[in-house]
Amino acid sequence: MSNTFPPAEGAWRNHYLLMRHGHSLANQEGRIISAQPLGLTGFGLSPRGRAQLDTLLADWRWARPQRILHSDFLRTTETAERVAAHFGLTRTLEPRLRERHFGELEGQSDTRYAEVWALDAQDPTLCQGGVEAVAEVAARMREVIDELERRHRGETILLVSHGDPLQILLTALEGRALSLHREREPLAPASITSLKASLKA
Template sequence: MRHGHSLANQEGRIISAPPRGLVAFGLSPHGRAQLDALLADWRWAEPQRILHSDFRRTTETAERVAAHFGLTLAAEPRLRERYFGEFEGHSDARYAEVWARDARDPARCQDGVEPVTQVAARMRSVLDELERRHRGETILLVSHGDPLQILLTALQERALSRHREREPLAPASVTPLLASR
């Protein structure tokens, strides 16, 4: 699940550094309303466990879902936002520059931006661990748009340079995955 619409989305700002993302830029009023509507019309399997990025926007999203289902939740730092380095705090219009570089070389680190290959590896490590330890459970992961796009691309075994060719994940959207056999 991608977090609900956040104050960073509302302001059109890139917030990817833990010092800012952990304590500020939680859900916007629109994001809270999105989650209320989503939970009122939940169409997916009921989660038995919730893991979330420890950023404020994902924590607030996970808390609302956990309260709805009467679950506890666990922070998982590997589900954090992709770090956008020198673009931190800038307009989200700057994402296009990073994504154009990703398409040329997903392993390259430039301007301190976390490489796509590194994001894929940390996100995939969460899934691999969950499949070993919690096979058969329905687990909701709450993360961020870019890391989830990258993870879904990796799971489809597509070139990571193509992660932006996927339909962007909307705030407060759920993408079901089935465990590998």
């Protein structure tokens, strides 16, 4: 999947690959794992997730990344480790790419995501039940790209994050209302969305 929707000044300086982590043990168990310490130290990749990454890396169809930043959760760290090892790269922890915090729903069934998304559609600034507001997620995710745009030019940069934060980021980059983030097709585990650079190095 490839998208353009560059920033306000009219062009991306870099080429971004936005990657959702591989299938995780949280996915396997159908649980919401969005906070410390469980997210940092547990619920890493499932056997299915490791197989997904093996397949992805064996048939890599995107530009070779030159830089990898990733959420500090275990499932994203393990995903980034595999990609970094494949390309012989180092990786950088970036906590702002972390999973959206789901507050009081932590550890509960992932069927309860739907309750949060229904509230998101009403008000993207809502923080009910300790859930991180969509607007806050969009701000921290966009901050990462804005910093990379200031510091680098002409690079292919892989950002490894989570489903909800990436969908929120993509909605923000498209200039659409954040309340519509769940109207995007859900990002599959181990999927990559490409944001093409519009300027040459």
